[in-house]
Amino acid sequence: MLIREFFERDIDEITHLMKNLCTLKGQEFDEEKWRENLQKSMKEDINSEVIVAVDDTSQEVVAMGHFCIKKSKNEIPFGYISDLIVKEENRRSGIGEKIMRYMIDRFKNNHVQSVRLVVDSNVKESARTLFKKLGFQEIARLYELKI
Numbered sequence: 001m002l003i004r005e006f007f008e009r010d011i012d013e014i015t016h017l018m019k020n021l022c023t024l025k026g027q028e029f030d031e032e033k034w035r036e037n038l039q040k041s042m043k044e045d046i047n048s049e050v051i052v053a054v055d056d057t058s059q060e061v062v063a064m065g066h067f068c069i070k071k072s073k074n075e076i077p078f079g080y081i082s083d084l085i086v087k088e089e090n091r092r093s094g095i096g097e098k099i100m101r102y103m104i105d106r107f108k109n110n111h112v113q114s115v116r117l118v119v120d121s122n123v124k125e126s127a128r129t130l131f132k133k134l135g136f137q138e139i140a141r142l143y144e145l146k147i
Contacts, residue, residue: 010061013061017085019031062095063084063085065084067080078115117136
């Protein structure tokens, strides 16, 4: 398994991953808007990065991670992981953990001292277990009222 930076040629495969994730979450997926936002983020935000995991044999993208460095209200930088997606047939094989460790190492190399992520209520327990294994702690819960 090779973990590397996202290349433009990967866009169709990671779009498919995102579409599947939204389907699992029961969310609508606007492919055009997502592609535009991704391309804009990659061109304009030097602190934003997408990585992919590529199968050694098939050369197929089987997972992705999207992360960036943000600043808190008091200007302290923190890492933010916005997407971690592993193809369903490749889950529970350690790929998600490898991607997470890669992103955490990138944050460490940039002298970031904390990393945040948001976990939706419908995320599988195995993902929560991974985050806890890596040392993440739940610090807040978010409630939403749809109107």
